[in-house]
Amino acid sequence: MKTVSNVINGYAHVSASTRERVEAAIAQTGYRPNLSARNLARGRSGVIALVVPRLEMPYFAALAACVVEAAEARGWFVLIHQSDGALETELAALEARFPQRIDGIVLSSELLRAEHLAARADTTPLVLLGDHDTGPDVPHVGIDNHAAARLAIGHLAEIGCRRIALIGAAPGAQRHRRNQGFRDGLREAGLDADPALMQAVRANTGVEGERAMEAILAGGDTPDGVFALTDWLAFGAIRALHRHNVAVPERTAVIGFDDIPYASSLTPSLTSIAPDRRAIAERAVALLEQQLAGVAESDPEEDRIGFELVVRESTRRG
Amino acid sequence: MKTVSNVINGYAHVSASTRERVEAAIAQTGYRPNLSARNLARGRSGVIALVVPRLEMPYFAALAACVVEAAEARGWFVLIHQSDGALETELAALEARFPQRIDGIVLSSELLRAEHLAARADTTPLVLLGDHDTGPDVPHVGIDNHAAARLAIGHLAEIGCRRIALIGAAPGAQRHRRNQGFRDGLREAGLDADPALMQAVRANTGVEGERAMEAILAGGDTPDGVFALTDWLAFGAIRALHRHNVAVPERTAVIGFDDIPYASSLTPSLTSIAPDRRAIAERAVALLEQQLAGVAESDPEEDRIGFELVVRESTRRG
DNA sequence: CTGAAAGCGCTTACAG
DNA sequence: CTGAAAGCGCTTACAG
Numbered sequence: 008m009k010t011v012s013n014v015i016n017g018y019a020h021v022s023a024s025t026r027e028r029v030e031a032a033i034a035q036t037g038y039r040p041n042l043s044a045r046n047l048a049r050g051r052s053g054v055i056a057l058v059v060p061r062l063e064m065p066y067f068a069a070l071a072a073c074v075v076e077a078a079e080a081r082g083w084f085v086l087i088h089q090s091d092g093a094l095e096t097e098l099a100a101l102e103a104r105f106p107q108r109i110d111g112i113v114l115s116s117e118l119l120r121a122e123h124l125a126a127r128a129d130t131t132p133l134v135l136l137g138d139h140d141t142g143p144d145v146p147h148v149g150i151d152n153h154a155a156a157r158l159a160i161g162h163l164a165e166i167g168c169r170r171i172a173l174i175g176a177a178p179g180a181q182r183h184r185r186n187q188g189f190r191d192g193l194r195e196a197g198l199d200a201d202p203a204l205m206q207a208v209r210a211n212t213g214v215e216g217e218r219a220m221e222a223i224l225a226g227g228d229t230p231d232g233v234f235a236l237t238d239w240l241a242f243g244a245i246r247a248l249h250r251h252n253v254a255v256p257e258r259t260a261v262i263g264f265d266d267i268p269y270a271s272s273l274t275p276s277l278t279s280i281a282p283d284r285r286a287i288a289e290r291a292v293a294l295l296e297q298q299l300a301g302v303a304e305s306d307p308e309e310d311r312i313g314f315e316l317v318v319r320e321s322t323r324r325g
Numbered sequence: 326m327k328t329v330s331n332v333i334n335g336y337a338h339v340s341a342s343t344r345e346r347v348e349a350a351i352a353q354t355g356y357r358p359n360l361s362a363r364n365l366a367r368g369r370s371g372v373i374a375l376v377v378p379r380l381e382m383p384y385f386a387a388l389a390a391c392v393v394e395a396a397e398a399r400g401w402f403v404l405i406h407q408s409d410g411a412l413e414t415e416l417a418a419l420e421a422r423f424p425q426r427i428d429g430i431v432l433s434s435e436l437l438r439a440e441h442l443a444a445r446a447d448t449t450p451l452v453l454l455g456d457h458d459t460g461p462d463v464p465h466v467g468i469d470n471h472a473a474a475r476l477a478i479g480h481l482a483e484i485g486c487r488r489i490a491l492i493g494a495a496p497g498a499q500r501h502r503r504n505q506g507f508r509d510g511l512r513e514a515g516l517d518a519d520p521a522l523m524q525a526v527r528a529n530t531g532v533e534g535e536r537a538m539e540a541i542l543a544g545g546d547t548p549d550g551v552f553a554l555t556d557w558l559a560f561g562a563i564r565a566l567h568r569h570n571v572a573v574p575e576r577t578a579v580i581g582f583d584d585i586p587y588a589s590s591l592t593p594s595l596t597s598i599a600p601d602r603r604a605i606a607e608r609a610v611a612l613l614e615q616q617l618a619g620v621a622e623s624d625p626e627e628d629r630i631g632f633e634l635v636v637r638e639s640t641r642r643g
Numbered sequence: 644c645t646g647a648a649a650g651c652g653c654t655t656a657c658a659g
Numbered sequence: 660c661t662g663a664a665a666g667c668g669c670t671t672a673c674a675g
Contacts, residue, residue: 041652042372043369043653046667047653047654061390068381068389072381079424084404085405086402213590216590239590242590269560272530365652365668366650366669366671367651367671
């Protein structure tokens with residue numbers, strides 16, 4: 008009956024006594040609504056998709072856990088898809104080409120550009136995560152990567168680094184804002200960007216970080232600071248530095264990005280930028296719900312999530 | 326109509342021409358079945374629960390990704406829950422106390438004992454993962470932890486280790502089989518188990534691994550080999566060894582367990598036991614489906630999953 | 644081998 | 660403020 012439905016869904020216009028009677032009956036019988044029936048009646052699938060590069064990356068695993076929780080609170084299940092950083096897969100997600108119907112998409116993209124988003128035909132509610140500039144049309148939740156990168160460089164400069172290397176994606180490409188923050192951070196510290204100390208990578212893996220660091224060291228010039236665009240890249244960079252007998256942090260300080268759980272278990276433990284993942288997930292799911300309800304109030308203020316610098320051994324000198 | 330349903334669900338007794346016509350129509354209209362309606366009609370929720378200690382642990386993240394894939398192939402969504410290694414949460418999962426109805430449970434348990442399973446009242450299909458002996462009543466999917474631990478010790482003995490330390494849970498407790506494998510492996514190598522070289526931990530984290538290694542070294546006796554029951558513990562152990570200026574692997578070789586993605590990015594890269602996670606997930610979901618269908622053919626042969634030893638720098642000498 | 648009908652458990656106008 | 664009825668899109672006996 009309508010009344011019971013009103014009580015369960017928390018609508019008004021139910022007398023207190025009736026509400027109590029209904030709630031007592033629910034408690035007594037241990038009733039749990041059948042989500043399939045509810046979704047069928049509501050015309051929703053009850054499922055949102057979360058697309059991340061790889062779930063094995065602790066950053067995305069942690070993020071996924073937060074998204075699962077936030078979605079569950081709204082009666083959604085999360086279908087986790089891995090893109091492996093393939094543009095084709097990201098484009099498929101953009102057009103909601105999933106085996107099931109989907110109420111919304113949270114897409115942590117690596118490769119998508121503004122032109123891909125402009126060409127989007129599908130209308131499924133969509134929220135983007137990640138460090139890239141994709142224009143104002145699609146809601147984008149994340150930290151201020153530019154400011155975070157500047158903070159990282161400022162920290163290195165403060166502990167005395169003068170020749171700071173960058174390990175990460177190609178300038179102007181995906182990791183645009185962190186790249187730009189690196190350059191601006193150097194400028195603010197009165198330092199120069201040296202192309203010989205900047206190395207692109209093909210993937211955010213330890214192996215690539217190691218290769219990039221090797222390439223920089225092969226130039227004959229040992230930097231006294233390294234900014235890696237992700238923690239995993241930093242791990243690899245430290246491997247290369249060790250092999251060349253470069254002491255970390257004494258000779259070369261290293262800072263990463265993401266603050267993955269293992270950052271504190273390494274030798275040395277890793278200084279890193281820690282985004283507020285829980286807030287990112289919560290906001291992303293809330294935005295999906297707003298889009299579904301038609302209230303598209305994109306609030307840049309709310310979409311900008313907090314972060315902090317966590318200082319550990321890899322930049323602790325003296 | 327019944328015929329269309331037969332085609333979609335792959336049942337027999339449909340003429341080839343009719344089948345073709347139906348399939349053509351499906352392809353043309355881009356039809357995708359509504360899972361809510363299907364599940365409602367079938368009396369399923371369409372959701373299975375996966376309970377792991379923490380999704381941030383790369384081993385469980387990788388496992389979760391495999392489970393999600395295997396489940397999706399059978400029309401299931403996966404509700405991921407984190408137990409934080411709390412017995413209370415594991416018991417709640419055992420009794421299917423989830424916010425939603427659940428078709429089945431895959432429970433990667435840390436603390437559950439045979440007595441808890443014997444006392445189970447709920448009848449939701451259940452599959453256990455993990456290293457513990459819980460009796461034959463509940464299907465249990467996993468590698469032969471005893472054999473894997475013996476293999477690890479055999480490897481250490483082979484490269485010349487004579488005094489091998491153990492870092493992990495208390496003997497007789499959760500990690501029972503790996504513990505037992507450690508002891509039997511020592512015996513097979515003609516070595517003795519020294520209580521002074523065995524340290525329990527309160528959690529499978531780097532901090533705990535570090536603390537345990539410190540405690541062993543504080544005994545004044547430096548082992549020439551360390552078997553850590555998980556990779557994360559091994560990371561911490563290596564931190565402690567570094568601090569005491571013990572060279573890894575030259576003075577002390579270290580082997581972990583799980584082969585998490587970062588094992589190859591560390592300094593030194595970590596030797597580890599690699600379970601076939603994909604096979605574990607596939608088998609677990611298949612067992613759930615069998616239980617739901619009432620064909621309870623628990624095949625110990627099938628439930629025993631393969632693994633391998635991956636040798637890396639932390640045990641490579643000379 | 645195939646069609647017509649009922650039912651899965653909800654929600655939502657619609658009356659009252 | 661609350662009850663009776665229809666409908667969401669499937670599946671499944673049931674006839675034929």
